[in-house]
Amino acid sequence: MSAEAIIETRGVCKRFSGFTALKEVSVGIQAGTLTSIIGPNGAGKSTFFNVLSGALEPSEGQIFFMGRDITGLRPHEFAHVGIAKSFQITNLFPNFTALENVRIGLQAHVSRYGLWRRRSALQGLDEEAALLLKTVGLADRARHLARELAHGQQRALEIAVALAAKPKLLLMDEPTAGMSPEETKVMMDLIRKLVEQRTVVLVEHKMKLVMGISERIVVLHNGELIAEGTPDDIRANDLVKRVYLGQGTH
Numbered sequence: 001m002s003a004e005a006i007i008e009t010r011g012v013c014k015r016f017s018g019f020t021a022l023k024e025v026s027v028g029i030q031a032g033t034l035t036s037i038i039g040p041n042g043a044g045k046s047t048f049f050n051v052l053s054g055a056l057e058p059s060e061g062q063i064f065f066m067g068r069d070i071t072g073l074r075p076h077e078f079a080h081v082g083i084a085k086s087f088q089i090t091n092l093f094p095n096f097t098a099l100e101n102v103r104i105g106l107q108a109h110v111s112r113y114g115l116w117r118r119r120s121a122l123q124g125l126d127e128e129a130a131l132l133l134k135t136v137g138l139a140d141r142a143r144h145l146a147r148e149l150a151h152g153q154q155r156a157l158e159i160a161v162a163l164a165a166k167p168k169l170l171l172m173d174e175p176t177a178g179m180s181p182e183e184t185k186v187m188m189d190l191i192r193k194l195v196e197q198r199t200v201v202l203v204e205h206k207m208k209l210v211m212g213i214s215e216r217i218v219v220l221h222n223g224e225l226i227a228e229g230t231p232d233d234i235r236a237n238d239l240v241k242r243v244y245l246g247q248g249t250h
């Protein structure tokens with residue numbers, strides 16, 4: 001597998017009580033790229049996402065992150081090595097402000113390294129949280145309660161919380177799900193910005209959107225890896241075309 005792969009799966013299988021959701025998936029995600037995982041309904045995208053994020057342990061096979069075998073590590077240990085995820089389901093504290101939500105994320109991170117929660121340290125965290133809010137376009141929402149934010153803003157806030165862990169790899173599960181066209185555009189711009197500083201992997205249903213933004217695409221079908229390459233490679237791939245035939249274009 002490519003030397004530049006930041007995360008790599010080797011022969012990963014995932015079985016759920018007899019049903020095989022992933023069948024020997026071997027793929028490397030190149031460092032510094034925006035890679036999307038696509039596939040029709042039931043292809044195994046969410047299962048693969050959960051395997052990459054450490055939420056599910058493979059039944060067989062291995063996962064390597066920056067050359068280190070991380071198979072079987074617990075989810076919080078995946079976070080420690082530098083893997084963060086942003087989910088479809090909202091994971092925010094609704095009655096805390098946007099700034100507080102990010103600060104809690106930062107505190108969870110720094111306390112692991114034994115930093116004292118002195119007043120000056122907390123102030124530093126507020127400044128860092130404000131910077132992260134700025135990164136995701138929420139500078140003017142810092143004092144708003146999370147529950148008062150629009151859907152697209154809540155998703156952006158979740159990303160700021162994920163960034164608090166300073167991940168090298170950011171995994172995003174359908175970041176534009178349920179968004180208006182305008183919110184989708186804002187989110188895509190944000191994702192483009194995020195990939196300037198880290199590797200980003202998206203799981204996404206919307207084929208057109210994925211084609212426009214991704215550098216690499218991984219296609220799953222019935223739990224198997226059927227194609228991997230640039231958007232042009234994937235567009236030209238006969239097997240992918242056949243699999244998507246009649247699926248609608250989204």
Ligand SMILES: Nc1ncnc2c1ncn2[C@@H]1O[C@H](COP(=O)(O)OP(=O)(O)OP(=O)(O)O)[C@@H](O)[C@H]1O
Nearest residue numbers: 016019020021039040041042043044045046047048
């Ligand atoms: N916990 C589970 N127990 C049993 N079967 C599961 C479980 N999780 C997923 N599956 C099955 O594994 C297959 C792949 O599911 P997965 O959710 O990974 O696909 P997906 O590509 O994300 O689908 P969708 O696009 O519909 O969200 C499906 O047939 C699903 O029913």
